[in-house]
Amino acid sequence: xxxxxxxxxxxxHVGAMRVAAALEGVHYxxxxxxxxxxxxxLFTMIERSAKRPPVSYTTFMAxxxxxxxxxxxxxxxxxxxxxxxxxxxxxxxxxxxELLQDDPAGLAQSLGLPVPxxxxxxxxxxxxENWGAAETLYRLVRAFAGPHAPPPGTRRExxxxxxPPRCNILGPCSLxxxxxxxVHEVTGLLHRLGVEVNVVAPLGxxxxxxxxxxxxxxxxxxxxxxxxxxAQWLERTFGQPTTKTVPIGIGATRAFVTEVAxxxxxxxxxxxxxxxxxLPWYARSVDSTYxxxxxxxxxxxxTHAIAAARIAADExxxxxxxxxxxxxxxxxxLRAAAAQYGIEPLIADDYLEIEAKVAELHPELVxxxxxxxxxxxxLGIPSxxxxxxxxxxxxxxxxxxxxxxxxANVIFDTFVHPLMMGLxxxxxxxxxxxxxxxxxxxxxxxxxxxxxxxxTPPEVDAPPPLQATNPIxxxxxxxxAEQELHKIPFFVxxxxxxxxxxxxxxxxxxxxxxxxxxxxxxxxxx
Amino acid sequence: xxxxxxxxxxDLDCAGVAPSSARGQHASFCGLAGIVWxxxxxQDAFFLVIGSRTCAHLLQSAAGVMIFAEPRFATAVIxxxxxxxxADIDAEIDQAVARVIERRPDxxxxxxxxxxxxxxxxxxxALAAERLSRLFAPRVRVLSYSGSGIDTTFTQGEDxxxxxxxxxxxxxxxxxxxxxxVVGTLAEIVEDQFRRLFTELGVEHVRFFPPRGxxxxxxxxxxxxxxxxxxxxxxxxxxxxxxxxxxxxxxFPLGVEGTTAWASAAAQAFAVDPQRLRSVLAARTERxxxxxxxxxxxxxxxxxxxxxxxxxxIPIARFLARELAMEIVEVGTPYLNRHHLARELALxxxxxxxxEGQDLERGLDRCRAARPDLTVCGLGLANPLEAExxxxxxxxxxxxxxxxxxxxxxxxxxxxxxxxxxxxxxAA
Numbered sequence: 001x002x003x004x005x006x007x008x009x010x011x012x013h014v015g016a017m018r019v020a021a022a023l024e025g026v027h028y029x030x031x032x033x034x035x036x037x038x039x040x041x042l043f044t045m046i047e048r049s050a051k052r053p054p055v056s057y058t059t060f061m062a063x064x065x066x067x068x069x070x071x072x073x074x075x076x077x078x079x080x081x082x083x084x085x086x087x088x089x090x091x092x093x094x095x096x097x098e099l100l101q102d103d104p105a106g107l108a109q110s111l112g113l114p115v116p117x118x119x120x121x122x123x124x125x126x127x128x129e130n131w132g133a134a135e136t137l138y139r140l141v142r143a144f145a146g147p148h149a150p151p152p153g154t155r156r157e158x159x160x161x162x163x164p165p166r167c168n169i170l171g172p173c174s175l176x177x178x179x180x181x182x183v184h185e186v187t188g189l190l191h192r193l194g195v196e197v198n199v200v201a202p203l204g205x206x207x208x209x210x211x212x213x214x215x216x217x218x219x220x221x222x223x224x225x226x227x228x229x230x231a232q233w234l235e236r237t238f239g240q241p242t243t244k245t246v247p248i249g250i251g252a253t254r255a256f257v258t259e260v261a262x263x264x265x266x267x268x269x270x271x272x273x274x275x276x277x278x279l280p281w282y283a284r285s286v287d288s289t290y291x292x293x294x295x296x297x298x299x300x301x302x303t304h305a306i307a308a309a310r311i312a313a314d315e316x317x318x319x320x321x322x323x324x325x326x327x328x329x330x331x332x333x334l335r336a337a338a339a340q341y342g343i344e345p346l347i348a349d350d351y352l353e354i355e356a357k358v359a360e361l362h363p364e365l366v367x368x369x370x371x372x373x374x375x376x377x378x379l380g381i382p383s384x385x386x387x388x389x390x391x392x393x394x395x396x397x398x399x400x401x402x403x404x405x406x407x408a409n410v411i412f413d414t415f416v417h418p419l420m421m422g423l424x425x426x427x428x429x430x431x432x433x434x435x436x437x438x439x440x441x442x443x444x445x446x447x448x449x450x451x452x453x454x455x456t457p458p459e460v461d462a463p464p465p466l467q468a469t470n471p472i473x474x475x476x477x478x479x480x481a482e483q484e485l486h487k488i489p490f491f492v493x494x495x496x497x498x499x500x501x502x503x504x505x506x507x508x509x510x511x512x513x514x515x516x517x518x519x520x521x522x523x524x525x526x
Numbered sequence: 527x528x529x530x531x532x533x534x535x536x537d538l539d540c541a542g543v544a545p546s547s548a549r550g551q552h553a554s555f556c557g558l559a560g561i562v563w564x565x566x567x568x569q570d571a572f573f574l575v576i577g578s579r580t581c582a583h584l585l586q587s588a589a590g591v592m593i594f595a596e597p598r599f600a601t602a603v604i605x606x607x608x609x610x611x612x613a614d615i616d617a618e619i620d621q622a623v624a625r626v627i628e629r630r631p632d633x634x635x636x637x638x639x640x641x642x643x644x645x646x647x648x649x650x651x652a653l654a655a656e657r658l659s660r661l662f663a664p665r666v667r668v669l670s671y672s673g674s675g676i677d678t679t680f681t682q683g684e685d686x687x688x689x690x691x692x693x694x695x696x697x698x699x700x701x702x703x704x705x706x707x708v709v710g711t712l713a714e715i716v717e718d719q720f721r722r723l724f725t726e727l728g729v730e731h732v733r734f735f736p737p738r739g740x741x742x743x744x745x746x747x748x749x750x751x752x753x754x755x756x757x758x759x760x761x762x763x764x765x766x767x768x769x770x771x772x773x774x775x776x777x778f779p780l781g782v783e784g785t786t787a788w789a790s791a792a793a794q795a796f797a798v799d800p801q802r803l804r805s806v807l808a809a810r811t812e813r814x815x816x817x818x819x820x821x822x823x824x825x826x827x828x829x830x831x832x833x834x835x836x837x838x839x840i841p842i843a844r845f846l847a848r849e850l851a852m853e854i855v856e857v858g859t860p861y862l863n864r865h866h867l868a869r870e871l872a873l874x875x876x877x878x879x880x881x882e883g884q885d886l887e888r889g890l891d892r893c894r895a896a897r898p899d900l901t902v903c904g905l906g907l908a909n910p911l912e913a914e915x916x917x918x919x920x921x922x923x924x925x926x927x928x929x930x931x932x933x934x935x936x937x938x939x940x941x942x943x944x945x946x947x948x949x950x951x952x953a954a
Contacts, residue, residue: 033674
């Protein structure tokens with residue numbers, strides 16, 4: 001058993017729902033107890049979908065368990081087909097129904113419905129949301145593109161000279177982090193390169209579209225967590241090469257353009273020669289000097305976390321002090337990225353472990369999911385959201401991609417604004433210390449000074465402290481050291497206090513003197 | 527429309543309303559959702575669900591914005607190795623509980639909450655609770671109940687939780703005077719209002735259940751009379767009756783009429799002078815009715831349809847029909863306790879269609895055909911119905927907003943008036 005406060009990923013059947021909801025003409029019948037219908041609200045409330053997800057549930061109850069739950073499944077499947085008349089159906093079980101072993105796949109087959117029925121076995125007790133989405137997409141792609149596969153070993157014919165190059169875009173789906181906008185942005189890039197989009201899947205694709213996947217020259221995988229498995233199969237089956245670069249950030253977008261141009265046999269230079277993003281110039285603008293060496297902690301799905309770390313380090317001049325992901329399937333890629341920054345990778349889906357890591361690393365900026373946003377809020381650290389799990393805020397009304405050149409602009413604002421707001425907070429506090437303001441005001445994180453109440457720092461509305469500090473073990477301050485600390489500009493005072501205490505604690509110093517303070521300063525200066 | 531005093535006698539005639547039942551797909555939370563408000567109410571309690579990743583995700587999705595606080599609930603997620611018998615489930619539960627108690631030294635009461643998978647694989651949580659209670663006594667009491675979707679719908683989770691707590695209530699002292707117990711989670715502000723009301727009526731010993739803290743459990747016994755503040759507490763009422771307490775039959779304290787009848791039932795049971803009752807209620811009812819009048823203008827004659835969800839549907843429909851002159855198209859309720867709701871059913875307009883249980887698709891067909899002015903439904907249906915041009919009110923808000931009592935009658939009306947007002951305001 002794993003003790004879980006908050007989860008990064010939903011169960012795997014929710015991943016399957018995300019794929020079903022992204023497609024057209026596909027309906028998913030789930031053998032599930034009534035509570036499992038909660039998942040509908042993810043689509044209607046978080047994504048503000050105007051349609052219910054195309055999912056029906058058997059909603060069995062205790063009294064059905066004594067009777068015939070297989071009959072209930074069969075009836076639900078038949079009724080659902082009659083009512084919605086989909087072009088294809090997915091069938092499967094959620095965690096509880098998996099235990100009943102009613103065999104939805106076999107039951108569906110025996111009903112002889114006049115449309116293809118694809119059974120999903122998602123191992124609810126081992127697997128999670130992204131795996132469920134990837135498996136579902138893979139099963140669908142095999143089911144519909146499979147019949148059009150050439151005999152094994154057939155060499156792919158060269159594209160006719162008068163045909164524009166064509167690709168598929170794989171991975172975007174419902175409840176994805178900015179997927180809709182990314183598709184728009186990437187399609188724009190492809191258009192400028194003269195590459196046509198054959199099929200986008202699953203977002204907006206019908207079973208007939210999936211059947212045409214083999215017609216493209218190559219595949220673009222935007223979200224490996226969802227589409228890698230399907231793309232691998234397409235590569236093996238149709239000889240379609242797959243892109244490796246995910247175009248998040250300037251460097252990655254340029255590499256992506258180059259990679260696509262190569263696969264398509266077109267010239268990337270005209271597009272690369274244009275200045276299409278403000279990020280490089282804004283990062284070089286003198287007002288960005290203060291961003292230099294900002295310590296940043298990055299956590300998210302592997303794709304977004306690796307991309308954010310690269311942007312932070314190479315495009316904004318931050319120090320990446322922590323990098324992690326909850327996507328165990330992509331742990332290898334993340335480890336490789338962490339090695340580049342000389343840091344320990346964090347592969348975990350235990351929220352408490354990640355919280356402890358953030359507290360330990362004292363970053364100045366947290367780039368993470370909604371969970372890390374809360375961790376950062378509690379610890380009083382500026383933060384920005386870079387990855388799913390999604391929240392209603394991750395579906396902004398405005399155009400807001402992460403990918404391509406416009407995505408880089410969005411990301412500059414996303415990463416830098418929280419730091420600017422942090423600076424503004426400091427300036428406000430600085431003016432508050434002017435004689436026009438109340439004298440007793442103290443800086444955030446410096447509540448103990450003079451024994452007077454501090455203004456409410458951001459972390460005060462948080463619940464009891466976690467691993468961040470432990471007042472019992474904290475060393476005490478000699479009077480002179482405390483006075484010296486007070487001479488340090490308030491906006492670094494909180495950090496100076498924390499660093500000195502940490503320094504003293506690690507060395508078993510129980511009383512902090514002026515000497516300890518300057519020893520710590522020398523130790524931490526960089 | 528007649529405005530009864532709601533004080534009808536016990537032998538009610540509910541022939542006017544004949545509930546029917548439906549079976550099909552449900553669209554409702556399971557009982558685990560109750561944890562979201564119960565953990566806010568009992569402030570030193572922790573809820574540990576023994577369940578799957580789905581349970582954890584459901585709680586997180588239902589809790590929504592409460593993610594800001596470190597929650598006093600968690601899920602011990604059953605994994606493949608637990609099912610394969612590679613891990614000792616009891617040992618795993620013990621370990622999870624120990625970790626929770628270590629992390630949260632402020633916890634005094636811990637509920638092991640059963641889920642669909644724990645029920646299906648028959649994890650004996652009652653036994654685990656006994657074992658852990660002995661282990662952590664006297665600091666932490668460990669209890670268990672089921673919030674599983676195969677046993678409970680949405681608010682039934684609160685019922686199961688409170689029922690599990692009843693055996694822990696201390697026994698009344700032998701010389702105890704008659705006391706009044708108000709049963710069902712209420713917002714603190716509502717509790718305080720009711721406390722003042724009963725004090726003014728001269729009812730001296732008034733306690734609330736669930737309490738705000740685990741050390742504050744009310745005593746119960748033969749001289750305890752209890753009033754249900756919520757219509758979904760079947761098992762809790764049965765458990766209290768088994769401890770000798772007597773249920774005071776009353777409509778529920780929603781709206782002026784409901785609250786009047788509810789408070790009057792207590793007044794009658796405690797032999798409060800009718801003159802005193804009238805004078806204590808007069809200012810409150812007058813103020814509440816004045817506040818309601820503003821909403822009546824917008825709501826009167828409007829047609830409303832209830833999808834089954836919170837089990838609050840029947841008392842709220844009664845309030846909207848009788849005090850705000852709305853027309854009830856259909857009242858769905860996931861579960862109906864005909865005994866506890868007898869007085870409510872009697873107050874509904876004759877022939878009101880009341881349907882127990884759910885067949886979602888057929889319900890949607892009826893709703894679309896009726897084109898009501900307002901549809902009360904769960905979060906999964908609200909936006910899709912809005913997109914079809916129907917105006918909706920989400921039912922979960924009825925559990926998170928203080929709606930009981932005189933002072934909240936207008937707030938309750940406003941929850942229904944606001945979507946209509948909003949629709950009227952939006953030009954584009």
